[in-house]
Amino acid sequence: MTSVAVIAPANRDRAISTLTLAFATDPVVRWIYSDPQVHLTLFPGIVEAFAGNAFEHGTAFGLEEFAAIALWLPPGVGFDEEGMGALIEQGASDAARPDLDGFFGQMGESHPSFECWYLPLTGVDPVAQGRGLGSALMAHALARCDRDGVPAYLEATSPRNRDLYARHGFRETGLIQQGGSPPLWPMLRQPN
Numbered sequence: 165m166t167s168v169a170v171i172a173p174a175n176r177d178r179a180i181s182t183l184t185l186a187f188a189t190d191p192v193v194r195w196i197y198s199d200p201q202v203h204l205t206l207f208p209g210i211v212e213a214f215a216g217n218a219f220e221h222g223t224a225f226g227l228e229e230f231a232a233i234a235l236w237l238p239p240g241v242g243f244d245e246e247g248m249g250a251l252i253e254q255g256a257s258d259a260a261r262p263d264l265d266g267f268f269g270q271m272g273e274s275h276p277s278f279e280c281w282y283l284p285l286t287g288v289d290p291v292a293q294g295r296g297l298g299s300a301l302m303a304h305a306l307a308r309c310d311r312d313g314v315p316a317y318l319e320a321t322s323p324r325n326r327d328l329y330a331r332h333g334f335r336e337t338g339l340i341q342q343g344g345s346p347p348l349w350p351m352l353r354q355p356n
Contacts, residue, residue, distance in 0.1 A: 168304040171224040171233070178230045179219075180211045186233075186287025191346040192321040196264070198257040206255040211235070213247035215284040225301055232297035234286040236305050239279040239314060263343035270340040274350040276317050281309050283318040302332050310356045320349040329353075 171179050184207045187193045188200075193210075197203040215235035218224040223236040237243065256264060275282075283305070288297050309316045318334065320326035326336070326349045334351035341347045 166228055168225050168227055168301060170222050171219065171226045171230075173219040175230070176212075176216070176219045176224070177208075179224060179226060179233045179235070180208045182226075182230050182233045182289050183211050183235075183285055183287045184208055185289055187285075188290070190321050192348055195344075195346050196252060196256050196260050198259065199255070202255040206251050209251045210248060211285060213244040213251060215243065217241050217243065223305075225304060227297050227300060228292065230289075231292035232286075232288040232301055234298075234301040234305060235284060237282040237284060239281060243284060259344060263345050266342035267340065267345050267348075270342060271319065271348070271350075274319075274338055274340060276315070276352065278315070280315040280317045280352070281305065283316065286318075298328065299332070302329075306332060306353065309353070313355045315355060316353045318351055320351055321346070326351070 184204065187207060188203065193207065194203065197206060215224075215237065217237055218235035221238055221241055223238055225234045225236070226232060252264065286298060286301060288295075306316060316334070318329060319340070320329050320334075329351050330336075332353065333356070334353040337350045337352050339347055339349060
């Protein structure tokens, strides 16, 4: 396995393409964007709005020629809430619409109010999954959290992801679910 690399802003499109593929079967994303064309068209903008600041802060990480991507936001760096809202409003499925405000409201309430590293998005190209790339990216970022003594926070969108994050020291802090939404697990990891 090659070493983790910082993804330069000039390569953001390649990283976003990997994440778009990685989230093609994600329960939460596909609840919102149930139409495949809508997912392929709008999800790259979601990545940019939700986690694009990682590219400017040197906290966008990749492995093996963009096969695996992790976009971390350092403490104090946020996301484009207005841009995300517009993209979700533009393409959300009719089934998800009644529950979106409550779902995202719970996400906001669950997010820590203290300084922490935030992992909005991480994913592995489906053809490269099962080789430990996601774990390698996680270990790389968590080493920095431990060195700096800063907690890390994320939301797990599936039981499989929740279990992976638990193996890296994350603990569930609640459950986010609204109406017909799939479950989302907020998770926090204290530094070692």
